Amino acid sequence: MTTSSPLTVLVAGATGSVGRLVVAESIAHGHTTRALVRDAAKARRVLPAEAELVVADVTDPGSLKAAVTDADAVVLTLGSDGGAHSSPENVDYGGVRNILSALADRAPRIVLMTAIGITSRSTGYGHLLDWKRRSERLVRASGLPYTIVRPGWFDMNGPDEHRPLFLQGDTRRTGTPADGVIARQQIAQVLVQALTAPQAVGRTFELVAENGEALEDLDALFAALTPDAPGALDGTGDEENMPLDREPAHVRADLDALRDRTGTP
Numbered sequence: 001m002t003t004s005s006p007l008t009v010l011v012a013g014a015t016g017s018v019g020r021l022v023v024a025e026s027i028a029h030g031h032t033t034r035a036l037v038r039d040a041a042k043a044r045r046v047l048p049a050e051a052e053l054v055v056a057d058v059t060d061p062g063s064l065k066a067a068v069t070d071a072d073a074v075v076l077t078l079g080s081d082g083g084a085h086s087s088p089e090n091v092d093y094g095g096v097r098n099i100l101s102a103l104a105d106r107a108p109r110i111v112l113m114t115a116i117g118i119t120s121r122s123t124g125y126g127h128l129l130d131w132k133r134r135s136e137r138l139v140r141a142s143g144l145p146y147t148i149v150r151p152g153w154f155d156m157n158g159p160d161e162h163r164p165l166f167l168q169g170d171t172r173r174t175g176t177p178a179d180g181v182i183a184r185q186q187i188a189q190v191l192v193q194a195l196t197a198p199q200a201v202g203r204t205f206e207l208v209a210e211n212g213e214a215l216e217d218l219d220a221l222f223a224a225l226t227p228d229a230p231g232a233l234d235g236t237g238d239e240e241n242m243p244l245d246r247e248p249a250h251v252r253a254d255l256d257a258l259r260d261r262t263g264t265p
């Protein structure tokens with residue numbers, strides 16, 4: 001396993017079903033771990049006492065400055081809940097955009113969790129997945145060192161399905177657990193190891209489990225991945241079915257703003 005000095009890690013989505021495991025895993029790795037939360041009382045109930053809390057709302061750009069201060073790394077496991085101000089556009093996409101913007105000239109490692117089947121434009125999740133895919137595009141356009149992890153269906157593993165399998169090209173797109181399953185705890189393990197594995201940088205992959213034992217060290221799996229093409233908006237091998245010239249104007253403007261800030265071509 002790659003070892004390195006402890007980081008200051010910001011987790012957005014920290015009180016969620018995956019985010020809270022990410023916080024615990026990050027603390028277990030010795031990182032100073034800051035949880036971006038909307039509700040401090042809830043956070044104190046579900047997060048380890050060692051977690052630093054910063055109260056913010058990712059739909060409110062003004063609230064994010066303190067959250068990102070001095071962060072060496074940011075893990076994003078946000079999920080909208082369908083409330084009036086919690087649409088996929090506002091949270092799954094807008095939250096990522098607002099955090100990237102709040103970073104200004106800082107250049108932390110970014111680890112973004114999205115979902116398997118993200119390039120499917122035809123399943124019942126199409127709308128949500130399109131916004132998550134646009135958030136991936138923002139991260140790639142940001143020029144920051146990133147890893148994008150697209151997990152399969154949470155915690156639906158059979159009793160012997162523990163061996164992590166990294167896939168690329170997003171070819172499993174039925175929108176059902178047949179596409180792949182993965183334990184939440186293992187997602188947290190992958191997200192946190194990606195923070196310090198040099199071979200994870202610039203990679204996008206689907207994460208599922210197959211029959212076999214869990215692995216402690218994921219470096220060989222990261223090293224076997226194909227990097228995303230420089231300057232590409234999508235992950236390596238992804239179907240080109242979201243042409244930029246048919247994207248909403250404000251989405252194109254968000255991409256341009258991030259590229260302009262970082263000088264990314």
Ligand SMILES: NC(=O)c1ccc[n+]([C@@H]2O[C@H](COP(=O)([O-])OP(=O)(O)OC[C@H]3O[C@@H](n4cnc5c(N)ncnc54)[C@H](OP(=O)(O)O)[C@@H]3O)[C@@H](O)[C@H]2O)c1
Pocket residue numbers: 012013014015016017018019036037038039042056057058059077078079080081086091092095114115116150151152153154
């Ligand atoms: N279920 C599956 O099998 C599966 C598979 C692949 C991918 N996914 C995707 O994984 C994502 C995360 O899953 P999960 O189960 O961890 O989600 P979750 O339990 O609903 O957690 C979502 C997190 O986002 C936070 N959040 C939402 N709106 C926010 C805002 N405006 N500002 C700050 N934080 C905000 C929530 O905070 P609060 O606690 O304050 O609400 C919570 O911490 C989902 O988007 C889902 O689509 C799911």
